[in-house]
Amino acid sequence: xMKFYSQVIVLLFLWVIGYSQIDETxxxxxxxxxxxxxxxxxxTIDQVKxxxxxxxxxxxxxxxxxxxxxxxxxxxxxxxxxxxxxxxxNDSVKITNGLFVIPFVYADKEKxxxxxxxxxxxxPFDTSFIVxxxxxVVLSVKMVPKHKILLRGRVFAGNLPMEGANVEIIHExxxxxxxxxxxxxxxxxxxxxxxxxxxxQELIADDLSDSINLMFTSRGMKPFQKGMTFSEYxxxxxxxxxxxxxxxxxxxxxxxxxxxGFPFATSDHDWFVDISYYRALNKTNLKRIxxxxxxxxxxxxxxxxxxxxxxLEPARADSSYITGFIGPSALFWILSPDRxxxxxxxxxxxxxxxxxxxxxLHSFIGTRYFLDINKALSLEFRYSEYxxxxxxxxxxxxxxxxxxxxxxxxxxxxxxxxxxxxx
Amino acid sequence: MKILNYKYHFLFCCFFFxxxxxxxEESVLNNEDLIFSYxxxxxIPEYEYSDQSGTVYNVRGDTNYQTGYPDTLNNxxxxxxxxxxxxxxxxxxFSSKPVVRNNEITNSNDIVWLWHSGMNFGKEGYVQFIxxxxxxxxxxxxxxxPLMESKYYWGVWxxxxxxxxxxxxxxxxxxxxxx
Numbered sequence: 001x002m003k004f005y006s007q008v009i010v011l012l013f014l015w016v017i018g019y020s021q022i023d024e025t026x027x028x029x030x031x032x033x034x035x036x037x038x039x040x041x042x043x044t045i046d047q048v049k050x051x052x053x054x055x056x057x058x059x060x061x062x063x064x065x066x067x068x069x070x071x072x073x074x075x076x077x078x079x080x081x082x083x084x085x086x087x088x089x090n091d092s093v094k095i096t097n098g099l100f101v102i103p104f105v106y107a108d109k110e111k112x113x114x115x116x117x118x119x120x121x122x123x124p125f126d127t128s129f130i131v132x133x134x135x136x137v138v139l140s141v142k143m144v145p146k147h148k149i150l151l152r153g154r155v156f157a158g159n160l161p162m163e164g165a166n167v168e169i170i171h172e173x174x175x176x177x178x179x180x181x182x183x184x185x186x187x188x189x190x191x192x193x194x195x196x197x198x199x200x201q202e203l204i205a206d207d208l209s210d211s212i213n214l215m216f217t218s219r220g221m222k223p224f225q226k227g228m229t230f231s232e233y234x235x236x237x238x239x240x241x242x243x244x245x246x247x248x249x250x251x252x253x254x255x256x257x258x259x260x261g262f263p264f265a266t267s268d269h270d271w272f273v274d275i276s277y278y279r280a281l282n283k284t285n286l287k288r289i290x291x292x293x294x295x296x297x298x299x300x301x302x303x304x305x306x307x308x309x310x311x312l313e314p315a316r317a318d319s320s321y322i323t324g325f326i327g328p329s330a331l332f333w334i335l336s337p338d339r340x341x342x343x344x345x346x347x348x349x350x351x352x353x354x355x356x357x358x359x360x361l362h363s364f365i366g367t368r369y370f371l372d373i374n375k376a377l378s379l380e381f382r383y384s385e386y387x388x389x390x391x392x393x394x395x396x397x398x399x400x401x402x403x404x405x406x407x408x409x410x411x412x413x414x415x416x417x418x419x420x421x422x423x
Numbered sequence: 424m425k426i427l428n429y430k431y432h433f434l435f436c437c438f439f440f441x442x443x444x445x446x447x448e449e450s451v452l453n454n455e456d457l458i459f460s461y462x463x464x465x466x467i468p469e470y471e472y473s474d475q476s477g478t479v480y481n482v483r484g485d486t487n488y489q490t491g492y493p494d495t496l497n498n499x500x501x502x503x504x505x506x507x508x509x510x511x512x513x514x515x516x517f518s519s520k521p522v523v524r525n526n527e528i529t530n531s532n533d534i535v536w537l538w539h540s541g542m543n544f545g546k547e548g549y550v551q552f553i554x555x556x557x558x559x560x561x562x563x564x565x566x567x568x569p570l571m572e573s574k575y576y577w578g579v580w581x582x583x584x585x586x587x588x589x590x591x592x593x594x595x596x597x598x599x600x601x602x
Contacts, residue, residue: 308511308586309541315511315586393587397513397539398561399459399527401587 042069042098049138055101056136064131065101066139068117076143079119085111113137121145121204147208147230152200153238155180155216157372161197162242165218169201172210176201198237205230216242220249220373248338248373251287252422253280255337259380259418266414271299272382274416276329276349280337288336294329294349296362297322298412308395317393317401323386323410325360327351340370353386360386368420378418385411451590456488458521458528458578459592465504465579467593472501488594496598498569499552502538504579506548507591512581513539514550515558520576521595526588531561535570570600 043051052065064083068076075098082092083102091102110132117125122143131137155165163182168175178201183193203212208231216224221242254277261272278292300321305314331347346365353360366380390408393401451461467484474480474497482494482503502514515521516536522529538545538555545554557564580592 306586308582309539311541311543312510315582315584317585317587393585395586396527397537397563398531399523399525400589401582403587 042073042075043067045138045140048099048140049136051099052101052136052138062131062136063101063103064113064115064137064139065099066137066141067098068095068100068141068143069098070122070145071142072145076119076122079117079122079143082116082118084114084116087112087114115139117141117143119143121148146204146206148202148204149230149233149235150200150202151212151233151238152198152236153214153240154197155199155218155240155242156197157218157221157242157244160372161193162218162221163197165197165216165221165242167199167201168213168215168217169203170213170215171203172205203230214240216240218242220245244340244370244372246340247336248340248370248422251280251338252374253282254278254423255280255290255292256421256423257378257418258420259378259416261382261414261416265416267412268300268410270301270412270414272412272414272416273297273299274382274418278329278331288333289330290333290337291328291330293326294351294362295324295326296349296351297324300410302390302408304390304392306393306395306401309397315393315395317391319391321388321390322355323388324354325349325351325362325384325386326354327359331364335367342367342369353388356388358387360384374422376420376422378420380416380418381413382416383411383413385409456594457592458595459523459526459580459589461526462580462589462592465507465581465591465593467504467579467596470503472503474499482596482598484596485594487596487598491597493574494596494598495601498571498600498602500570500577500598500600501549501551502577502579503549504593507581509547509581509591510584511540511586512547512579512591513537514555514579515577516570517576517578517595518573520597521578531558534558534561535575537563572600572602574599 048065048067052063055065056063068079068081070076077095077098079095080092081095081100081102083090083104085104090104093100093102110130112128113131114128115126122145125141125143151169155162155167163180165180167178167180169178178199180197180199181195183191183196186192208229210230212228212230212233214226222245224240224242226240257274257276257278259272259274261270263269263271266272274294274296276292276294278290280287280290300323301318302321303316303318305316308315327350329347329349331345333343333345335342335344337343337345344365344367348364349362351360351362352358362382362384364380364382366378368376368378370376387407387409389405391403391405393403395401451463453460454464457464469482469484469486471479471481478497480496480500482496487494504514514537515534517530517533518535519530519533535558536552536555537558538550540547542554542556545551552569553567555567557566557568574597576595576597578593578595580589582588583590
């Protein structure tokens, strides 16, 4: 019998735990990761020259063109190239794939050409030179980047990475809005949690003393703010620990409980198992009252003493009794149920005893402490009285003892530990 | 939420598997040779004893049961067995073969002599005739009368510590009394 009930307890635990994970799996199942970008490699000077010649039309124009890359050999896109001939504005183009070509009207005499490249991430590039002749001018420009950092961090709720947290990064009047990443199925269809709770943002600044402000917000958490200068960022992944707010983001409507009372915490050294479900009343004035159903079970060891042989100590026969109860239950939250810590309740269950039909009243008072947004540990004191049949024995000198049953009254008072899931 | 992954499910299962298996009791096999067939065996070794005149009697123990040939003993035999260390134990001499139904001896009226661990003399594993008492109509009497010339059976049985179930018993051994 004990074996059967142990298996029932296993199933109940697995079900409760599995249930609590459903929402997370659903949220993450559609996620796609695009985290790797391959940088373009600069072309050789011959390849650049070939590109410029390919842009040449039959009109009598000459070309100035070339490739723009950084001193770290990264091709620069979206820079603006402007040329002035003899101080007059001639043309300006946006660079694509690091290459540019600007046509200009050829003249038979030498001309002064002012060349200027602008890009927000790089220091401006300025130069002047004299052009003469019909050959295209091929340039290879190396730009010096401003200070650039890849700001990376991981946001934790307690000790667990938290996905979907809002991250605001304020720098030089610009605000970047990000969300922390979650787990995802990668290209090989593995469940990948490498970037769980992480964010990253590239920032560029002229001055290393520029300030960066980070603001973290998430549902049910206290807002968290962090400030630093550009130079203070070491380049490592920042560990940001957010704390839970003192109240839940919304009043929990449903409440699923699994409680366990251990022999050391019960008046008669019993095991106690209880599973219950409560739903808060959907009225503004009565939101502290919840009703539901409560099923509980005592596993009691009852010892009876009886005489055996003369001159010997009376024998003690121990038997295990399983007494089950089920019935409607109501509870009242003495301290508001949206408190994360020690929201306290009192209630009673009017239940039917399963193996000896009679009505039994269980009264209880308890408190709970949330571990995260929807899971809490609970501590409960419970009192109940009931009658049940207990087997007694009469010693038989010539064989097994004969037995008979007596209805006995039990008074139970115990403490139970439990886990609650609210939704 | 990662704390509740499959690794922890596995640990939960292992824990409750251990919990469910530790409650298993050692199973008792059916042994029809014993007085109480669903019990563990009390072994009776071969031994000798002598009476006041110095005559030595040999008890062949469990070998006696296997051969079916009765030992020949005096009218106040000594009964011995391998001690099992249990507190509630009885040894009895029957005038006919003990019969057990529903784990209870039904022919208790055939018991002529009995010793149990609640008596003032004798020790578990070795009992002299004078340390036990006569049984009349199934009730233990304070008198003690030597056995008459006849064929008798004897056996030992013991209860569990709770005293409500026969846990050990011996084979019923047969002997003849000659004066």
